[in-house]
Amino acid sequence: MHCPTCGATWSDVGYDYPCVDLSRLPERALFERPRPEPFSEFARLRELVRPLVPPHAVLPPGTGFGPLMGKATGRFGPTAWVEQLLLLVQPGVLSRLQADGVEGLVGCRTELTFRQKSPPELLELQMEPLGRLHPDCIPSEVPPPCETCGRHGFSRPEAPILDAASLPSGVDLFRVGNFATMVIGTERFMEAARRQQLDGITYREVPART
Structure with missing residues (x-):
């Protein structure tokens, strides 16, 4: 997507909704091939899928839908x-x-x-983007999110901190809403996974701050 305000052409990763079925959407072919689009067309396409996704869904350019x-x-x-x-x-x-x-x-x-x-x-x-990184772990020199496209360009913090007020309840595995490649599991998820001896998952404690 190309933004007329910040000038960036960008897409994001980690925003995936594999349970969302676009097969009945008449314009579904427009979602099959990645390509840059002007913001106006991106916004139009985003609204087409809005009724099919969870109400709180974050839908930046690059969002994936449907089964792997x-x-x-x-x-x-x-x-x-x-x-x-x-x-x-x-x-x-x-x-x-x-x-x-x-x-x-x-x-x-x-x-x-x-x-x-x-x-x-x-x-x-389906690990939905919920919660946010606390502003204290985002470098102060990073510009605020673009008012038009929402792009907030910063690298993964070396010492991430979660915004405690933004954390969801009733969900034990989710992605961070403003850095969706970061997956958060609660202590309950970690303990259950360890009891079942699930391999391929490592853990690092991430603090939360109000």
Whole structure:
């Protein structure tokens, strides 16, 4: 998307809604090929999908919709990451985490193709962007978000701090709303995952500040 106000041509990553189905949208073909568009066209397309996404959904340029598609090879464990961004789990893992009290998990079907005769069933967890980084961990020289397109260009803080007032309740696994490549799990999620001995997930404590 090209913004007429800040002059940036940009898209973002980490904003994915795999459970959102665009198949009945008449203009769905316009969402299949990444390309730069002027802000006016981007805003028009964004409003077309707005009724299909959660009410609080953040929809920057680059937002992904629908099931993960592609070819898959090799052996898959109970969990697997795709490019360290998308988290896949087997259905049994999702059921056990939910039974263990983990809240807010949503598993979405995938459309992966395998060569083996008995391919595993994998679900993608829809980790919505919720909560925000606290302003104290964003360098003071970083310009404020663009008033038109919302772009807020800064690198991942070395010592991230969460804005306590923005954190969701009833959701134990989510992305940070203003830095969506950062995935946050609550202590409840961490303890449940450790009890189930799920590998492929490492943890780092992130403080929260009011």
